[in-house]
Amino acid sequence: MSSRYKDRIEKFAARLELSGFNAYICTNESNIFYFTGLPGPATLLIRQDGSATLYVSPMNYGLAEKEASQELEIVQLKMGVAPEALLAEILSQLGGMVGIDNLDIDTYRKISGLIGGIDLRPQSRLVWDMRMSKDSYEVEVIREACSISDRVMRAASDLLVPGIRESEVKAELTAEIYRRVGQEPAFTPIVAFGERSSFPHGPILRGTARDRVLKKGDVVIIDLGVKVEGYCSDITRTFYIGKEMDEKLQNAFESVINAKTLAQSIMRPGVSCSYVDDIARDSLSNKGMEPYFTHSLGHGLGIEIHEPPRIGPGSQDQFMENNVVTCEPGVYFIGEWGVRMEDTVLVTEESAIPLTSYPLDEYLVY
Amino acid sequence: MSSRYKDRIEKFAARLELSGFNAYICTNESNIFYFTGLPGPATLLIRQDGSATLYVSPMNYGLAEKEASQELEIVQLKMGVAPEALLAEILSQLGGMVGIDNLDIDTYRKISGLIGGIDLRPQSRLVWDMRMSKDSYEVEVIREACSISDRVMRAASDLLVPGIRESEVKAELTAEIYRRVGQEPAFTPIVAFGERSSFPHGPILRGTARDRVLKKGDVVIIDLGVKVEGYCSDITRTFYIGKEMDEKLQNAFESVINAKTLAQSIMRPGVSCSYVDDIARDSLSNKGMEPYFTHSLGHGLGIEIHEPPRIGPGSQDQFMENNVVTCEPGVYFIGEWGVRMEDTVLVTEESAIPLTSYPLDEYLVY
Numbered sequence: 001m002s003s004r005y006k007d008r009i010e011k012f013a014a015r016l017e018l019s020g021f022n023a024y025i026c027t028n029e030s031n032i033f034y035f036t037g038l039p040g041p042a043t044l045l046i047r048q049d050g051s052a053t054l055y056v057s058p059m060n061y062g063l064a065e066k067e068a069s070q071e072l073e074i075v076q077l078k079m080g081v082a083p084e085a086l087l088a089e090i091l092s093q094l095g096g097m098v099g100i101d102n103l104d105i106d107t108y109r110k111i112s113g114l115i116g117g118i119d120l121r122p123q124s125r126l127v128w129d130m131r132m133s134k135d136s137y138e139v140e141v142i143r144e145a146c147s148i149s150d151r152v153m154r155a156a157s158d159l160l161v162p163g164i165r166e167s168e169v170k171a172e173l174t175a176e177i178y179r180r181v182g183q184e185p186a187f188t189p190i191v192a193f194g195e196r197s198s199f200p201h202g203p204i205l206r207g208t209a210r211d212r213v214l215k216k217g218d219v220v221i222i223d224l225g226v227k228v229e230g231y232c233s234d235i236t237r238t239f240y241i242g243k244e245m246d247e248k249l250q251n252a253f254e255s256v257i258n259a260k261t262l263a264q265s266i267m268r269p270g271v272s273c274s275y276v277d278d279i280a281r282d283s284l285s286n287k288g289m290e291p292y293f294t295h296s297l298g299h300g301l302g303i304e305i306h307e308p309p310r311i312g313p314g315s316q317d318q319f320m321e322n323n324v325v326t327c328e329p330g331v332y333f334i335g336e337w338g339v340r341m342e343d344t345v346l347v348t349e350e351s352a353i354p355l356t357s358y359p360l361d362e363y364l365v366y
Numbered sequence: 367m368s369s370r371y372k373d374r375i376e377k378f379a380a381r382l383e384l385s386g387f388n389a390y391i392c393t394n395e396s397n398i399f400y401f402t403g404l405p406g407p408a409t410l411l412i413r414q415d416g417s418a419t420l421y422v423s424p425m426n427y428g429l430a431e432k433e434a435s436q437e438l439e440i441v442q443l444k445m446g447v448a449p450e451a452l453l454a455e456i457l458s459q460l461g462g463m464v465g466i467d468n469l470d471i472d473t474y475r476k477i478s479g480l481i482g483g484i485d486l487r488p489q490s491r492l493v494w495d496m497r498m499s500k501d502s503y504e505v506e507v508i509r510e511a512c513s514i515s516d517r518v519m520r521a522a523s524d525l526l527v528p529g530i531r532e533s534e535v536k537a538e539l540t541a542e543i544y545r546r547v548g549q550e551p552a553f554t555p556i557v558a559f560g561e562r563s564s565f566p567h568g569p570i571l572r573g574t575a576r577d578r579v580l581k582k583g584d585v586v587i588i589d590l591g592v593k594v595e596g597y598c599s600d601i602t603r604t605f606y607i608g609k610e611m612d613e614k615l616q617n618a619f620e621s622v623i624n625a626k627t628l629a630q631s632i633m634r635p636g637v638s639c640s641y642v643d644d645i646a647r648d649s650l651s652n653k654g655m656e657p658y659f660t661h662s663l664g665h666g667l668g669i670e671i672h673e674p675p676r677i678g679p680g681s682q683d684q685f686m687e688n689n690v691v692t693c694e695p696g697v698y699f700i701g702e703w704g705v706r707m708e709d710t711v712l713v714t715e716e717s718a719i720p721l722t723s724y725p726l727d728e729y730l731v732y
Contacts, residue, residue: 039570058660059566062700067570080662080679103471105488122471171544178537182576188550200425204405204433206595210548229572294424296446313446334428 004137005037005069012130013050016099019126023047024099025090027083030303031101031127033230038068043083045090055086084110091115099123128308132300133322138231139346142302142324145186145233146344146355149226152176153237153358156191156222160214160239160365166191166203167211169222177226186225186232187305194218197238197338200295200330217242219249219337220365225305232305234326235356236342239365251287252331252339257360259283259329260341263297267325267345267352273315280329292331300325301344323347324355370503371403371435378496379416382465385492389413390465391456393449396669397467397493399596404434409449411456421452450476457481465489494674498666499688504597505712508668508690511552511599512710512721515592518542519603519724522557522588526580526605526731532557532569533577535588543592552591552598553671560584563604563704566661566696583608585615585703586731591671598671600692601722602708605731617653618697618705623726625649625695626707629663633691633711633718639675639683646695658697666691667710689713690721 012035016024026032026044033039035046036054040063043055053073056064061076068074077086088111091098095117103122134142156173169191177185193212196203197219203209214220223236238256240249263280277297284290296312301324309317311325319325325347330340341360346353378401382390392398392410399405401412402420406429409421419439422430427442434440443452454477457464461483469488500508522539535557543551559578562569563585569575580586589602604622606615629646643663650656662678667690675683677691685691691713696706707726712719 040567061660062698063565063567063570067572079660080681082680105469105471105474106490108471124472165548167544167548170550171541174544174550175537175541178533178540181571182531182533183571184536184540184554199429201406201429204429205547205549206433294427294445314448315446332428 003037003069003071004135005035006071008130009035009046009052010050012046012127013048015126015130016046016048019099020097021048021099021121021126022096023094024101024126025087026101026127028101028124031131033303034127034131036068036072038064039230040064043086043090055090057081083107087111088114091118091120094118097121099126101127131302132308133320134302134324134346135322138302139322139324141229141231142233142344142346143355145181145226145228145231146235146357148177148180148228149224149233149235150356150358152180152224152226153222153235156224157237157239157362157365160220160241162214162216162241164214165211166193166196166214173222173224177224181226181228183227186227186234189225190221190223190236192221192338195335195337197221198332198334198336200332200338200340214241219339221338221340223340223342230303232301232303233356234301234305234342234344235358236328236330236340237358237360237363238339238341239363241365243364243366249337249339252289253363255284255287255289256329256331256339256341259293260327260343260360263329264327264343264345264352264354267319267327267347269319269321269347269349271319273309273311273317273319274313276319277312277315284329284331289331292333293329294332295330298326298328298342319347321347321349327352369403369435369437370501371401372437374496375401375412375418376416378412378493379414381492381496382412382414385465386463387414387465387487387492388462389460390467390492391453392467392493394467394490397497399669400493400497402434402438404430405596406430409452409456421456423447449473453477454480457484457486460484463487465492467493497668498674499686500668500690500712501688504668505688505690507595507597508599508710508712509721511592511594511597512601512723514543514546514594515590515599515601516722516724518546518590518592519588519601522590523603523605523728523731526586526607528580528582528607530580531577532559532562532580539588539590543590547592547594549593552593552600555591556587556589556602558587558704561701561703563587564698564700564702566698566704566706580607582732585705587704587706589706589708596669598667598669599722600667600671600708600710601724602694602696602706603724603726603729604705604707605729607731609730609732615703615705618655619729621650621653621655622695622697622705622707625659626693626709626726629695630693630709630711630718630720633685633693633713635685635687635713635715637685639677639681639685640679642685643678643681650695650697655697658699659695660698661696664692664694664708685713687713687715693718
């Protein structure tokens, strides 16, 4: 039985051939994980014939022997080999056009004298075109991560009793994630009370502003994700601590939920990402809320919490089948409050299926 | 009163002049934080005359107004401006030699046609030369972070009773960090029981291997850090759950502690980092342990958890006054156990002062 890693490498090798590349070098950790299963730094060479070699430091060699796909050649490097020296050595075995996922100018200048007849081309998109469209195993583990993050959101919202501190909510929801999946959150959770919710990424934690106690009448933003088998989920809910909110805040909740529902309903393969972002903005502008929507509508996710496609103004991306993306409109009145609602969504031919499913309308907590 | 940010920008501008640069562009988040106090993405232009302009997205503009140094010009960008378009616009106002902290080849190729007479040079080292040598404020906040991480290590070691799970220790120590500083750990803490300690970065958390229960006779590695005012600490201790260990394990504990003490004692401004790494390796080879020391001796830290200098084989770096670095030898017998001891250390003219200080010899837990 050939592994999912071998399948991916073979598919990628076929793409290399179609694009005229003789070989491709991955240096990015999540590309390494995607093609080999090794969750750590390494360098991977994939040749057009589907063969591949993984170069690993002494520190990670034991891990690679245990965790990386055994259908690869695994080479242990010497201690302290500089990345540019390894790159030059790998390239010395190759010829023609060679792709690479990442290359900074410093490294390029160091090796450019050494690689004679090779046409080295940074082209991260070649891997992204595969990674953006999730296979059935990936959808399954992301679905599990999403389902767990729903339950963590429930546990977090249950803590929202006046008198609790932001830091206690963060500590408890993080502990809940460790209990449920044994490992850290997909990203540092955002828990922002009151005026601190008016910053999309939450408050700055400095000096006396490191923490805040919850009060009646506060808006609360909670943005969290978990990782299962190396794949992320991402969900945001906004809550209100009280029974009745003023008209402006009520308008914000309703407008954001409407914009989200509408934008999500038109995500389909072939649809332009910037168009869906436009639709969300148009929907918000009906209620005068558009100027306060100060970020992009969403992003892809998978092994990384931010992946292509980018769903925002000016994006050149289009949706593809089996994209997993967030849909997360939000409006922010600086110094007052912010409202954001976000789900992780699977894009299929027929519909965009929410993978996170905490009820959008249960935002009153009292 | 001029702020620490203005002082840093002025010092840096003087260095620009000495190195022949007309201006310098920072795109790296921690450089932005260092020069402006803004903890978020932005682009910063520093001119040779000491003036500076911060370009911020609409999403982060409110944050910048509140948190960034008010001695800067702050410009709000339009939604969705591509990084290369912003870079080209900034460069169009400049001439001569311009430095930049980071530039990938893709971006460079996109803008190279647009920047006519400008000699754009990626040179991250120019900022690192300043950031590597910590000022007194930075030393003070790192010292606080270190002192808190000692106390978190104590709380974590108190949990090491047979029957507890790795995930519970991680959850509890993370909660302790949230309680003490209100924010997330400096990095995902490593908690590795038994054979899982034989991987320097801890076990892989997949499938049924997501967690492990502590048993008598286990070695335990705990590696953790906290952030205070944006600055990191880093400490590792290895424990043994029992009263008596076999000779090989006892030898490992003693050799690692000896190598660490010796290496730390010779860290001084002007000393080569690879030499200190050599000394640690020589010390371990006396007891036959050197082949199992499969990583570098240490690294700088500050705003980021890994900064220059690199203290390892082949490093070209030398210690500078007020470097804050880790010293962390370790030996790993794959499938059996690993032993690592790490402190955060301040390098001064007179000595290398440990900033973390959990006792090295309190490794027996029973």
